[in-house]
Amino acid sequence: MAAILTAARLARPLAQLAVKAPHLTEAPAGRQSLPELPFSATSLPGRRPYATEVEEIGERPVLITGCDSGFGFALAKHLHEKGFIIYAGCLLKEQGRGGSKDLDGMKSDRMRTVQLNVCDSEDVNRAVEYMTSTLKDPQTGLWGLVNNAGISTFGEVEFTSMDTYKEVAEVNLWGTIRTTKAFLPLIRRAKGRVVNISSMMGRMANPARSPYCITKFGVEAFSDCLRYEMRPHDVKVCIVEPGNFIAGTSLYSPERIQAIADKMWDELPEIVRRDYGRKYFDEQIAKMESYCGSGSSDTSPVIDSITHALTSTTPYTRYHPMDYYWWLRMQVMTHMPAAISDRLYIY
Numbered sequence: 356m357a358a359i360l361t362a363a364r365l366a367r368p369l370a371q372l373a374v375k376a377p378h379l380t381e382a383p384a385g386r387q388s389l390p391e392l393p394f395s396a397t398s399l400p401g402r403r404p405y406a407t408e409v410e411e412i413g414e415r416p417v418l419i420t421g422c423d424s425g426f427g428f429a430l431a432k433h434l435h436e437k438g439f440i441i442y443a444g445c446l447l448k449e450q451g452r453g454g455s456k457d458l459d460g461m462k463s464d465r466m467r468t469v470q471l472n473v474c475d476s477e478d479v480n481r482a483v484e485y486m487t488s489t490l491k492d493p494q495t496g497l498w499g500l501v502n503n504a505g506i507s508t509f510g511e512v513e514f515t516s517m518d519t520y521k522e523v524a525e526v527n528l529w530g531t532i533r534t535t536k537a538f539l540p541l542i543r544r545a546k547g548r549v550v551n552i553s554s555m556m557g558r559m560a561n562p563a564r565s566p567y568c569i570t571k572f573g574v575e576a577f578s579d580c581l582r583y584e585m586r587p588h589d590v591k592v593c594i595v596e597p598g599n600f601i602a603g604t605s606l607y608s609p610e611r612i613q614a615i616a617d618k619m620w621d622e623l624p625e626i627v628r629r630d631y632g633r634k635y636f637d638e639q640i641a642k643m644e645s646y647c648g649s650g651s652s653d654t655s656p657v658i659d660s661i662t663h664a665l666t667s668t669t670p671y672t673r674y675h676p677m678d679y680y681w682w683l684r685m686q687v688m689t690h691m692p693a694a695i696s697d698r699l700y701i702y
Contacts, residue, residue: 425604441466443469444482471534496544500549509643543588549590552661556571
């Protein structure tokens with residue numbers, strides 16, 4: 356027991372020694388040992404070589420949701436450079452704002468932006484009709500669907516309204532399911548790929564993040580069930596579980612955190628305000644503000660993981676683009692008894 360506790364507490368110091376995270380790996384099997392010290396990026400656990408890429412990339416269309424900013428915007432440009440035909444789903448296209456303006460400005464016949472609100476069934480159905488009418492050969496289908504659109508928030512359970520829970524779930528979970536169901540016939544025709552963007556918080560929970568964790572746990576379960584069902588159809592379903600990339604995606608800013616906090620406090624029941632007090636509430640908000648500038652500013656590990664899932668002849672089931680500290684923490688939280696993992700990381 357003492358050895359386990361010591362090893363886990365060494366996670367953060369060890370992370371500082373790693374040059375680069377193991378971002379194209381599945382979770383190592385239980386029999387796999389941790390790397391010996393000293394180690395480099397090439398000795399990280401579970402690292403495997405790239406497999407052969409699929410042929411005729413330039414003939415393969417891919418739909419990416421959430422291309423207004425962040426991972427989706429960067430991925431659309433990256434896959435375009437590799438030769439894919441890109442359908443970039445953008446929430447703000449009809450408003451002429453966000454990533455669609457820049458992507459349209461590329462003036463490429465392989466970069467096509469699509470108005471797509473994953474919470475709106477009519478929007479999703481129109482996107483299906485548009486793609487079906489513009490595909491070179493609809494009978495060959497859609498090679499890839501990347502369910503990237505998502506939102507996040509924070510707040511302890513008693514601080515979070517039911518409307519907030521529903522709002523986050525509508526985008527992250529139901530939006531993923533709605534979009535997948537709509538495009539699955541095209542994916543099956545192509546014997547293509549579904550790549551769902553989950554999170555390390557889809558594998559391990561965290562205080563004050565229940566709205567986000569719930570939806571990402573749901574995406575994990577949906578993806579696993581879909582993978583089992585699609586195997587007879589030669590459709591591969593992959594899950595990408597990014598670590599902390601807040602600094603690289605501008606997911607939170609101090610202004611947005613404060614706006615969420617002000618609204619949260621205003622809507623709290625009086626009994627909750629009185630029991631917790633404003634001092635405790637402000638302390639939790641301060642923790643979140645310190646968190647908003649954390650994480651990696653380099654999103655390339657996530658982009659590389661998604662690219663591998665779309666291009667490899669044998670893609671992995673799960674990808675873990677995260678630094679070593681979070682990778683080890685995830686292994687402990689998901690494989691060790693809760694009495695141990697909670698003591699190490701939560702209490």
